[in-house]
Amino acid sequence: MLTPGRSGACDVAPAADSAATPGFHFLQTPGPTNVPGRVLRAMGAPTIDHRGPQFASLTLEILAGMQELLRTDQPVVIFPASGTGAWEAALVNTLTPGARVLAFDTGHFARLWAEVASRLGFDAELIDGEWSRGVSESELERRLSADPRGELAAVLLVHNETSTGVVNDIASCRAAIDRSGHPALLLVDTVSSLGSIDYRHDEWRVDVTVGASQKGLLLPSGLSFNVPSERALAAAKVAGGARAYWDWRPVLEANSQGYFPYTPPTNLLFGLREALSMLREEGLDAVFVRHSRHGAATRCAVDAWGLQTVCQESERASAVVTAVLAPDGSDEREIRRVILDRYGVSLGAGLGALAGKAFRIGHIGDFNDAMLIGVLGTVELGLGAAGVPCDRSGVAAAVRWLAG
Numbered sequence: 393m394l395t396p397g398r399s400g401a402c403d404v405a406p407a408a409d410s411a412a413t414p415g416f417h418f419l420q421t422p423g424p425t426n427v428p429g430r431v432l433r434a435m436g437a438p439t440i441d442h443r444g445p446q447f448a449s450l451t452l453e454i455l456a457g458m459q460e461l462l463r464t465d466q467p468v469v470i471f472p473a474s475g476t477g478a479w480e481a482a483l484v485n486t487l488t489p490g491a492r493v494l495a496f497d498t499g500h501f502a503r504l505w506a507e508v509a510s511r512l513g514f515d516a517e518l519i520d521g522e523w524s525r526g527v528s529e530s531e532l533e534r535r536l537s538a539d540p541r542g543e544l545a546a547v548l549l550v551h552n553e554t555s556t557g558v559v560n561d562i563a564s565c566r567a568a569i570d571r572s573g574h575p576a577l578l579l580v581d582t583v584s585s586l587g588s589i590d591y592r593h594d595e596w597r598v599d600v601t602v603g604a605s606q607k608g609l610l611l612p613s614g615l616s617f618n619v620p621s622e623r624a625l626a627a628a629k630v631a632g633g634a635r636a637y638w639d640w641r642p643v644l645e646a647n648s649q650g651y652f653p654y655t656p657p658t659n660l661l662f663g664l665r666e667a668l669s670m671l672r673e674e675g676l677d678a679v680f681v682r683h684s685r686h687g688a689a690t691r692c693a694v695d696a697w698g699l700q701t702v703c704q705e706s707e708r709a710s711a712v713v714t715a716v717l718a719p720d721g722s723d724e725r726e727i728r729r730v731i732l733d734r735y736g737v738s739l740g741a742g743l744g745a746l747a748g749k750a751f752r753i754g755h756i757g758d759f760n761d762a763m764l765i766g767v768l769g770t771v772e773l774g775l776g777a778a779g780v781p782c783d784r785s786g787v788a789a790a791v792r793w794l795a796g
């Protein structure tokens with residue numbers, strides 16, 4: 393088994409921000425994440441002809457690797473884009489403008505996806521939700537049952553809500569949709585769970601999975617993914633809106649021979665091949681367990697500091713990001729500023745309704761116990777330096793948990 397983290401920050405460390413801050417800069421946002429040295433080196437290889445035979449075998453190998461990662465036999469569509477592009481692609485391929493879609497106000501990214509849908513001319517209904525708990529399956533079932541004419545064309549769910557650190561139970565949401573007997577397509581965002589939290593496209597009968605490269609997939613931003621089910625592919629044949637760049641059909645056709653209908657980001661694809669190898673070598677199950685240990689250890693530290701996480705349901709707590717509420721009278725922006733300026737660690741900002749209220753500790757991607765202890769130790773130092781009242785026993789609690 394590989395030692396995650398060894399090949400990353402300790403191997404090809406990102407440059408320190410300035411000569412005044414020696415040592416490694418820790419990128420502990422929940423994405424982009426620390427890119428392992430192996431992946432950086434793979435991306436540094438000379439670019440090859442994207443119409444040549446070598447390229448076709450690269451594409452076919454990567455597409456098979458992505459199917460393995462997403463636990464699917466369905467085709468995987470890769471776009472040179474960030475996750476937002478893949479959100480748009482999922483919508484425009486399956487739905488006709490004016491179609492109604494259902495989303496839940498359970499975090500910044502859930503809201504943003506619904507907003508993207510509205511801006512594209514879909515009729516997005518955003519159901520009130522709790523940012524501290526995630527999507528209510530009973531509410532989902534109730535809303536779909538109240539639509540006997542099947543006017544809602546799709547349900548948009550975020551698997552791991554990166555702004556809150558809450559994981560939605562996609563299998564249970566699928567079961568709720570099934571109980572309602574509603575035909576809506578199920579579209580799921582795995583941007584911050586792909587490659588770090590267990591996810592099963594086929595088993596959970598997801599219609600379009602949306603993903604991106606810059607988090608658990610160990611790459612910089614720039615690749616995003618759609619996985620369409622058979623139903624989604626059928627919907628794509630009749631969807632009535634204009635699409636060109638995001639159209640799955642020319643991509644699938646060219647991919648079948650190992651090519652793309654436009655100039656692909658070859659060096660990111662070199663990186664993806666290496667990242668998939670690293671995940672395979674460690675073993676996907678081991679990758680998931682590693683993240684979940686780090687999530688649990690982080691929550692032990694937060695608890696010992698006397699602070700609270702945004703997520704209020706332990707069984708929904710994210711393995712990859714912990715959003716921590718800044719206590720009354722303190723501002724997460726100031727806490728993060730002190731931690732970055734004094735100790736060179738970047739934490740995730742509070743997003744949307746949590747701006748100023750919660751900072752986020754990313755424990756995702758190429759990351760190991762030593763890095764986690766370093767990051768938690770730094771947060772503990774930073775909380776003290778920022779004058780936030782807290783018990784200095786968080787690191788000890790995390791270490792005890794990791795040891796036990």
Ligand code: PLP
Nearest residue numbers: 474475476501554581583584604
């Ligand atoms: N969905 C989730 C869950 C995210 O965390 C993000 C970004 O962090 C996005 C979508 C948007 O992706 P991108 O910023 O790559 O466009």
